[in-house]
Amino acid sequence: MNAEANSAVPASARPAADPRRAVRLDRDGRLLHADARISELHHALGGEDGGVLALPRLLDLARHALRLGMRLSRPVTVFGPDVAIDLWCDCTSDAEGVDLLLSQWREQPLPEAAGAAPLPASVPAAENYVHLRVDPLGRILHVRSPLALPADWQAERVTLKPVGALIATEDGAPLVLADCHNGVRVRLVGDARCWTLHRSRDDAGAGWSLQLAEAPEPPQPEAATAPPPLFDGERLAHMFGSQIGPALRQPIGRIIANAETIGGRLEGPLRADYASYAGDIASAGRHLLALIDDLADLEAIEASGFSAAREPVDLADLGRRAAGLLALKAADRSIRIDRPAEDDSLPAIGEFRRVLQVLLNLLGNAINYAPDGSMIWLRLDDGPDWASVTVADQGPGLSDEEQQRLFNKWERLGRSGDGGSGLGLYISRRLALAMQGDLTVESAPGQGARFTLVLPKL
Known part of the structure; x- marks a missing residue:
């Protein structure tokens, strides 16, 4: 097969260029210029005119390009209060700041934007519940409940507040989502009732979806039944991509992020050998994520009925x-x-x-x-x-x-x-x-x- 390039393709056969959006940041990450949609998202997430860009994934990529002093291109998913956006970001840095060119822009509403959804099957049936959406930074984006919630839970007082500032564990400690488990009992600021928390991690790092059901009465003892099998090989063979893989990605992702923060000396000076150790940890974490991706892809392509889009x-x-x-x-x-x-x-x-x-x-x-x-x-x-x-x-x-x-x-x-x-x-x-x-x-x-x-x- 001839390996030489052949670029003589008629212009009419080339796909139309997708709309591109330009963003300009200074070297501190402050927003200098953006198109109307980016400005709208920036302000909706609590950003101010001339303030640091309030879209954390774009801000992280821009700062990385500035640190390296080179052009970077990445697929990125960013989130607004009610929308998820898949895009491609090209970063070009210079002495004054960084330019972001955004293309392949694809928006889709988050579940709350599409209307009220029923409680997950894992949540006990209850008329009294509170449903929250929390962004990747742990800030509350949306609250839905059929109840009249206390004044502290009015939308203007809740939006973009850290979840730990408004929800506490039974012993009064601020709630830390990454460290809690489903079924933990919590209390809301300004509310005397006890609630049971059920959480799920959204796909692609969109944040968290939380369901708080009013704590039910203690369950009555049930008749003894045979315990489930300790190892169900057939079920495990078909649940890696949907359950096991995502459960592994979360802690490994936190290890990588913390190691990169340490290795990049973002929080202050550090001995060179310790920075190198942190780099090794981050590299090993990325290797584990690659193996998880391979196993998830293997499960997907070997599933009956697998097909690719055309x-x-x-x-x-x-x-x-x-x-x-x-x-x-x-x-x-x-x-x-x-x-x-x-x-x-x-x-x-x-x-x-x-x-x-x-x-x-x-x-x-x-x-x-x-x-x-x-x-x-x-x-x-x-x-x-x-x-x-x-x-x-x-x-x-x-x-x-x-x-x-x-x-x-x-x-x-x-x-x-x-x-x-x-x-x-x-x-x-x-x-x-x-x-x-x-x-x-x-x-x-x-x-x-x-x-x-x-x-x-x-």
């Missing part, structure tokens, strides 16, 4: 995005990624996030196995009814026998030093096939490897 994608744009996400990892080993030119475009049919997932896996593998100071190429090609992107490296290459085993589940090919799961290429090829395409490899010992993702043409 939507227009631009392989050139996705190649540039993947290269941007891994630019720092490559720079650590002086590896240069030759990405498609900014004006290149190659339309195809696939699922945006799945194509990006495959390219990140291919580029990540190339960086892991390529020698320091080498080159990695991203090349485009197309035919009458197909389009492809190839990731080529200068690594040790693969024998014919290794190529036959490469896409097998759990296959490591003897490369145990990088701590990988042996699932990345297996998952990537299954995703390519689900998008009615394929993932192939060309290689020889000592001649590097060329992985090619082929998709139907737009």
Whole structure:
């Protein structure tokens, strides 16, 4: 297959550019300029004119770009009082501040914005309840209850207050959501009743959903029944992505965030060796999260009826995005990624996030196995009814026998030093096939490897 780029695609065949929103922050994170929608979200979350940006995920990415002094590109999900927004953020820093260019903007209402929802099945049936939504920073965004709540719980007094300032445990200590468990008894400020708390972590880090039911009478003893089995293998085999994975992500995410804060010396001076230890902890945490993601993806793709969305994608744009996400990892080993030119475009049919997932896996593998100071190429090609992107490296290459085993589940090919799961290429090829395409490899010992993702043409 020809690995040279082919960008001669008629303009009429290229997808229309999505609307972009510009944000300008100074070096302290204060908002200098933003479009009307960003300003609206900033003020809705308690931000002030000229104050620090009140969208914490965008603020963290901007500060990271300033610390590194380089351009960063990331997918980000931000949250307003009643909406979740998936977007792509390009950060460019300079001596005066940082510019954020936001694209791929997709809004969807949070559950409260779509109307009242019933209590979860885990909450005891009760006419007296309070439902709260709390953002990732632990601030109350929304309260719903059929009761007449005390004055302290009026909307203007509650919105954006820390949840611990208004809810306490039975012993009077401020509630800490990350450390409590379902069924804990709590009290509301200004209310004499006792409540039972049931909490759930929202997907993609949206915060928390809390249900407070008025504490019921102690349950009457029930007739003894046979205990459930200690190990239900069949049930566990189908609950990793929906229950076990999310439960693991929360504590690991907190470990990573705290380690990065320590390693980055954000709270003050620290000895270099301790900062290095913190960096090792954060790196190990990210490795564990990657393994969790692999296992969740494995469960999803092997489920009956799994399919990928069919939507227009631009392989050139996705190649540039993947290269941007891994630019720092490559720079650590002086590896240069030759990405498609900014004006290149190659339309195809696939699922945006799945194509990006495959390219990140291919580029990540190339960086892991390529020698320091080498080159990695991203090349485009197309035919009458197909389009492809190839990731080529200068690594040790693969024998014919290794190529036959490469896409097998759990296959490591003897490369145990990088701590990988042996699932990345297996998952990537299954995703390519689900998008009615394929993932192939060309290689020889000592001649590097060329992985090619082929998709139907737009």
